[in-house]
Amino acid sequence: MTTDTVAAAALPGVEPRRSRGLRANGRRALTAWLFLTPALIILVAFTLYPMIQAVYLSLTDYNLIRAAEFIGLENYIELFQDPSFWNAFSNTVLYAAVVTPATVILALLFAVMLNQAFVGRAFARTAIFLPFIVSLGIIAIAWAFLLDPNIGLLSYWLSFVGIVPEQGWLSDPRYAMAAVMVVGVWKNVGFYMVIYLAGLQSIPVDMYEAARLDGAGAWQRFRSITLPLLSNQTLLVTVLALIATLQAFDQIYVMTHGGPFFRTETLVMLIYREGFQELRFGYASAISFVLLVFVFILSMIQFGYLRRKQVTY
Numbered sequence: 001m002t003t004d005t006v007a008a009a010a011l012p013g014v015e016p017r018r019s020r021g022l023r024a025n026g027r028r029a030l031t032a033w034l035f036l037t038p039a040l041i042i043l044v045a046f047t048l049y050p051m052i053q054a055v056y057l058s059l060t061d062y063n064l065i066r067a068a069e070f071i072g073l074e075n076y077i078e079l080f081q082d083p084s085f086w087n088a089f090s091n092t093v094l095y096a097a098v099v100t101p102a103t104v105i106l107a108l109l110f111a112v113m114l115n116q117a118f119v120g121r122a123f124a125r126t127a128i129f130l131p132f133i134v135s136l137g138i139i140a141i142a143w144a145f146l147l148d149p150n151i152g153l154l155s156y157w158l159s160f161v162g163i164v165p166e167q168g169w170l171s172d173p174r175y176a177m178a179a180v181m182v183v184g185v186w187k188n189v190g191f192y193m194v195i196y197l198a199g200l201q202s203i204p205v206d207m208y209e210a211a212r213l214d215g216a217g218a219w220q221r222f223r224s225i226t227l228p229l230l231s232n233q234t235l236l237v238t239v240l241a242l243i244a245t246l247q248a249f250d251q252i253y254v255m256t257h258g259g260p261f262f263r264t265e266t267l268v269m270l271i272y273r274e275g276f277q278e279l280r281f282g283y284a285s286a287i288s289f290v291l292l293v294f295v296f297i298l299s300m301i302q303f304g305y306l307r308r309k310q311v312t313y
Contacts (some may be wrong), residue, residue: 051292058285068282075286085287087262088270094177095266096245099184103241104234106189111196112226125197129190136187140254143183144170170256173263180264183251188244192237199233200226235306239299246295267291 058075062068079085114125131139146154149168169179203225211221227234249268252258258265258273265273267287275284 054285055289057282058289060282062282063279064281065279071282075283076290078283079286079290084262084265084270085267088265088267091177091262091264092246092248092266092268095181095184095248096242099181099245099248100238100241102181103185103189103192103245104238106185107192107237108196108230108234110189110193111200112222114193115197115200125193128193131187132191136250137254139187140183140251143179143251144255147179171260173260176256176260176264180248180252180255183255184245184248187251188241192241195233195237196230199230203229231306235303238306239302242298242302243295246291246298 057068059070059072060068061071061074110128114121114128146152147169149155152169155169169175207225208221211225216224247268248266249272252264252266252269253272256264258269268291271284271287271291274280274287
């Protein structure tokens with residue numbers, strides 16, 4: 001027995017120090033759970049429960065008119081045999097494969113350039129970041145007018161060099177996907193640039209000075225100092241950008257409605273069409289669950305790859 005225990009046993013009403021510590025830890029844990037309870041309730045009510053409900057609906061035939069009828073995996077069997085699903089899947093993968101790296105690379109380049117002191121730097125930062133805080137629907141409407149073959153300024157300017165398509169940017173199957181990709185990059189690059197700027201400003205200037213004294217050029221400093229020390233930011237930006245592009249919907253819906261000829265219809269747009277236009281909520285839930293699994297797998301692969309790259313630096 002310890003001295004505290006012996007003293008506590010000898011003096012009635014005196015609690016051992018270990019017991020007092022356990023009681024204090026218990027009170028702190030209870031206080032923490034009390035503060036977490038409102039957030040947990042919201043998380044369960046608006047995230048966890050809808051996810052469980054969506055998984056259940058994906059196993060049913062439900063259309064708001066009659067009660068849900070359990071049909072097992074029939075929605076998933078139909079889904080993988082549906083040409084519309086594979087078309088939307090390929091469009092989603094194409095959109096993500098182009099927009100994600102373009103956004104990350106441009107965000108890094110803008111951050112490196114705007115981390116230098118020059119006249120008008122604050123204005124340039126604001127101009128690049130501003131599209132992110134504007135409603136995507138408003139941005140899509142503005143770009144639809146800019147790309148209009150009859151009244152659009154961009155089409156008018158590009159007509160001098162002969163690049164305007166015959167049917168218009170958004171109605172030509174060859175250029176519609178490229179047009180919505182440009183809007184997707186332009187919208188989000190400012191947000192990721194700010195994340196990179198925060199990382200750049202945390203890098204000690206002494207490291208660049210030492211490298212410069214050792215004769216390292218600008219590219220060598222960027223490759224050996226900037227990129228390795230921005231690995232955490234690159235991991236965050238890449239995962240966020242990938243998730244955002246795989247869930248693309250707003251600007252595509254406003255600009256093209258998935259056309260022309262379903263060339264820009266993504267998985268989220270297919271979910272919207274099947275669920276809210278065709279009223280096939282079970283089938284739409286199955287597509288959404290497949291998209292969730294696909295996003296999760298890609299994010300884990302990407303996370304693991306970038307983590308291994310961090311270890312090599």
